[in-house]
Amino acid sequence: MPELPEVEITARLIGRAVAGARVESALAPGINALRSYDPPLSALEGRQIAGVSRRGKLFLVELDNGLTVLIHLMSAGRLQLFQTRASLRDRSSRLLLRLDDGHELRLREFGTRQRAWAKLLGGGAVEQEETLADLGPEAWPDPPPLHDLLDQPRPLYALLRDQHVLAGIGRSWVDEILHAARLSPFKRGSDLEADEAERLRTATISRLDEAISHYEREIELPIPDKLPMPLTVHRRNGEPCPRCGDRLEAVFYEDYVMCYCPTCQTDGKLLKDRRLSRLLK
Numbered sequence: 001m002p003e004l005p006e007v008e009i010t011a012r013l014i015g016r017a018v019a020g021a022r023v024e025s026a027l028a029p030g031i032n033a034l035r036s037y038d039p040p041l042s043a044l045e046g047r048q049i050a051g052v053s054r055r056g057k058l059f060l061v062e063l064d065n066g067l068t069v070l071i072h073l074m075s076a077g078r079l080q081l082f083q084t085r086a087s088l089r090d091r092s093s094r095l096l097l098r099l100d101d102g103h104e105l106r107l108r109e110f111g112t113r114q115r116a117w118a119k120l121l122g123g124g125a126v127e128q129e130e131t132l133a134d135l136g137p138e139a140w141p142d143p144p145p146l147h148d149l150l151d152q153p154r155p156l157y158a159l160l161r162d163q164h165v166l167a168g169i170g171r172s173w174v175d176e177i178l179h180a181a182r183l184s185p186f187k188r189g190s191d192l193e194a195d196e197a198e199r200l201r202t203a204t205i206s207r208l209d210e211a212i213s214h215y216e217r218e219i220e221l222p223i224p225d226k227l228p229m230p231l232t233v234h235r236r237n238g239e240p241c242p243r244c245g246d247r248l249e250a251v252f253y254e255d256y257v258m259c260y261c262p263t264c265q266t267d268g269k270l271l272k273d274r275r276l277s278r279l280l281k
């Protein structure tokens with residue numbers, strides 16, 4: 001599941017490689033992937049790529065004439081840059097931009113569900129795009145103080161993943177951040193003490209920083225199908241806690257899992273699955 005660090009490294013690597021290249025042709029083989037009609041995809045032809053950037057978990061591919069391709073990977077998408085031309089029979093491809101330098105930028109999606117999407121936005125439309133306008137401040141590199149931002153009677157596990165509150169964190173990195181901050185996923189944002197809020201902010205910055213540095217060392221183009229996420233808590237239930245050595249525990253949901261260390265985060269308390277599922281809804 002690509003979150004802020006995975007989208008950040010992808011935007012950096014692809015942005016460095018394609019800046020200045022021109023789009024020869026644009027295709028959307030994923031029939032549901034393109035969620036805009038005007039301007040048409042053909043408006044990209046002949047345009048030069050000015051850069052690739054990130055906002056929250058979204059990509060913005062900016063063109064020289066003010067056009068922007070906004071891309072959301074959802075849970076199983078990847079943005080990849082290949083040297084070879086894709087066969088249209090590649091069923092994972094949702095959007096293809098063929099470039100005049102021989103590269104091909106592809107939005108691909110793995111699994112059966114088609115949820116990844118792209119929108120082509122004309123000049124000025126980026127500011128009005130709801131998906132972007134609704135995002136909270138960036139979780140990295142310099143989030144605002146969290147004491148006021150998280151002052152809501154909802155659990156940290158939900159608040160930190162709410163893109164309207166703070167943009168970029170999902171189910172993988174929230175486990176890592178809460179563990180690093182030694183805070184219970186259950187704790188309500190409005191119950192955070194000032195020093196806890198500061199600890200959480202520091203942990204957020206440092207865990208995301210470490211992840212991006214790791215990817216800078218490990219990841220190359222075309223961007224692998226499976227990213228080597230440097231997770232030490234998420235999906236490590238049953239393994240020793242990297243800080244205290246006690247056993248990491250998990251709460252299982254229908255299609256994901258939340259991991260934590262009882263000793264470091266919940267005063268030794270084990271969180272019950274059902275109770276937690278209800279509380280976090």
Ligand SMILES: [Zn+2]
Nearest residue numbers: 241244261264
């Ligand atoms: Zn621990």
